[in-house]
Amino acid sequence: MKVGKETKMKIHIDQDQHYLETEIVIRCSQIDEDILRIVSTLRLYQEKIIGLKAKEIHLIDLKTIFYIESVDKKAFLYTKDDVYESPLKLYELEEQLKQREFLRASKSTIINFLKMKTVIPELGGRMIVIMDNNEKKYVTRKYANIFKEKIKQIERSLHV
Amino acid sequence: MKKYLKSVLEWKICCSLIYTVSILIFIIIKMILRKNDISIVELLSLLCMSIVVSILQYLFFSETRTHKMTYMKRLVLFALLFLPILGFIAYQFHWFPIEKISAWILFIVIYVIILVIMTLGFEIYFRISEKKYEGIIGQYKKEKDAS
Numbered sequence: 001m002k003v004g005k006e007t008k009m010k011i012h013i014d015q016d017q018h019y020l021e022t023e024i025v026i027r028c029s030q031i032d033e034d035i036l037r038i039v040s041t042l043r044l045y046q047e048k049i050i051g052l053k054a055k056e057i058h059l060i061d062l063k064t065i066f067y068i069e070s071v072d073k074k075a076f077l078y079t080k081d082d083v084y085e086s087p088l089k090l091y092e093l094e095e096q097l098k099q100r101e102f103l104r105a106s107k108s109t110i111i112n113f114l115k116m117k118t119v120i121p122e123l124g125g126r127m128i129v130i131m132d133n134n135e136k137k138y139v140t141r142k143y144a145n146i147f148k149e150k151i152k153q154i155e156r157s158l159h160v
Numbered sequence: 161m162k163k164y165l166k167s168v169l170e171w172k173i174c175c176s177l178i179y180t181v182s183i184l185i186f187i188i189i190k191m192i193l194r195k196n197d198i199s200i201v202e203l204l205s206l207l208c209m210s211i212v213v214s215i216l217q218y219l220f221f222s223e224t225r226t227h228k229m230t231y232m233k234r235l236v237l238f239a240l241l242f243l244p245i246l247g248f249i250a251y252q253f254h255w256f257p258i259e260k261i262s263a264w265i266l267f268i269v270i271y272v273i274i275l276v277i278m279t280l281g282f283e284i285y286f287r288i289s290e291k292k293y294e295g296i297i298g299q300y301k302k303e304k305d306a307s
Contacts, residue, residue, distance in 0.1 A: 118290050118293050118297060119290070120289070122286070155296050
């Protein structure tokens, strides 16, 4: 994770068998972009992600996200009714979410496989994904194989 | 520069594929007509056609370009543009007796038939795939929900 050049950060790990649960406390003078990125990454371990909307911080369940799109180098999380800005970059989200049913569909899009209704192949290798809310997203030829392979894997597992 | 090189590479692959397929089709037609030779002029005519088709294919269907028109509109425009170009190549290289109107009518009919068969074939294949994928994804989601 990239942290601003001017940011000095100490990391303390206090290990004790008497602690019943893991607790992370961040002490800072103000919540800036770097802090949000750190919290967002930590939240991913709880299947949640941080999203910003109208200067408010929201905790979003990963299951509710349909897709993530990058616009002007900013990543936006699309749920059924809302759009949130993520403090993380698209490539960071891709890295963190690839074990959680999220697949890269194009240079600017990551799709939640569990929010897909179907996939329509097209001439030239491209694919159209129809989401559960009937929204259409495109999978470019570069990433189409990832989707095909995922579907093949599922097909094999369903037949076992 | 990177985008340009990518486009050139894509066009080159497409052109090579079309050339290979067109030669194979040409050989089959020759075998049906019981002719065992292919002239250099015929090979050149196929090369010309392959270059033109691959350029049109790039313009209308390539992923490296952004297309504002729908797929169907692009397909129709592609077909309308390709027919006169193909006719010109056929005329220049004497693919059939060019003075006979019946030969031209047959040429257009074959062109339309091939286009319709290919389009319908792909459409049917894509529809079947769509239904199959929908079933697989639906089943997978049910299993995930249950677990």
